Amino acid sequence: xxxxxxxxxxxxxxxxxxxxxxxxxxxxxxxxxxxxxxxxxxxxxxxxxxxxxxxxxxxxxxxxxxxxxxxxxxxxxxxxxxxxxxxxxxxxxx
Amino acid sequence: xxxxxxxxxxxxxxxxxxxxxxxxxxxxxxxxxxxxxxxxxxxxxxxxxxxxxxxxxxxxxxxxxxxxxxxxxxxxxxxxxxxxxxxxxxxxxxxxxxxxxxxxxxxxxxxxxxxxxxxxxxxxxxxxxxxxxxxxxxxxxxxxxxxxxxxxxxxxxxxxxxxxxxxxxxxxxxxxxxx
Numbered sequence: 001x002x003x004x005x006x007x008x009x010x011x012x013x014x015x016x017x018x019x020x021x022x023x024x025x026x027x028x029x030x031x032x033x034x035x036x037x038x039x040x041x042x043x044x045x046x047x048x049x050x051x052x053x054x055x056x057x058x059x060x061x062x063x064x065x066x067x068x069x070x071x072x073x074x075x076x077x078x079x080x081x082x083x084x085x086x087x088x089x090x091x092x093x094x
Numbered sequence: 095x096x097x098x099x100x101x102x103x104x105x106x107x108x109x110x111x112x113x114x115x116x117x118x119x120x121x122x123x124x125x126x127x128x129x130x131x132x133x134x135x136x137x138x139x140x141x142x143x144x145x146x147x148x149x150x151x152x153x154x155x156x157x158x159x160x161x162x163x164x165x166x167x168x169x170x171x172x173x174x175x176x177x178x179x180x181x182x183x184x185x186x187x188x189x190x191x192x193x194x195x196x197x198x199x200x201x202x203x204x205x206x207x208x209x210x211x212x213x214x215x216x217x218x219x220x221x222x223x224x225x226x227x228x229x230x231x232x233x234x235x236x237x238x239x240x241x242x243x244x245x246x247x248x249x250x251x252x253x254x255x256x257x258x259x260x261x262x263x264x265x266x267x268x269x270x271x272x273x
Contacts (some may be wrong), residue, residue: 024143
């Protein structure tokens with residue numbers, strides 16, 4: 001599974017994102033985090049093999065999420081589904 | 095391999111048929127068209143750029159653009175899931191276009207995933223088609239040209255004669271089975 005790390009100055013929260021490489025809402029979310037200098041990691045689920053995709057889907061469901069992308073996980077507990085700048089701002093105290 | 099131009103033309107035609115607009119943000123639209131092209135090159139059909147396709151045509155049929163969820167999403171939220179298709183008033187009144195919830199039933203997503211583990215994924219199709227859409231479909235006809243469609247709400251314009259939505263009327267039919 002290829003996890004990409006994007007460096008940033010803001011590291012007070014652990015931010016992980018499940019994304020799809022062709023999804024424009026995912027692209028906007030990545031850009032929003034970059035514009036706010038947030039350090040985060042992401043995986044493009046569509047570029048993973050079947051086994052990893054299954055593992056990822058299981059992870060999202062276990063965390064109480066829906067299989068909808070982007071799904072952002074903040075500090076291993078808060079899930080934000082979809083491109084939601086307001087919710088991201090609140091969760092990351094930007 | 096399809097071209098970006100062909101993908102754009104198809105999207106324009108699909109929008110025009112239903113009286114929708116394409117996303118008015120040129121950059122957003124260009125990215126969506128590119129996503130559709132990527133999926134068509136990858137899977138052989140233009141599945142929704144914002145959804146995870148299984149790669150099995152029969153199981154992804156409902157998320158091939160224009161997806162089965164487009165019309166109820168445009169009706170309820172003003173745009174479809176990936177925001178390619180946008181309602182007229184949203185564009186004309188410059189209303190915000192936001193990311194909306196997934197309408198595709200989670201059972202369909204689970205079946206598409208399970209199908210990847212078997213030799214003949216098409217065996218899952220009957221189970222997949224048996225999952226009902228959470229919408230109440232009705233029959234509508236265009237009073238101007240007689241065009242009939244089966245969907246939750248009448249279209250914004252008639253795809254055949256371009257009559258406005260007001261020209262559509264519901265068809266109430268009773269089907270008698272047996273004798």
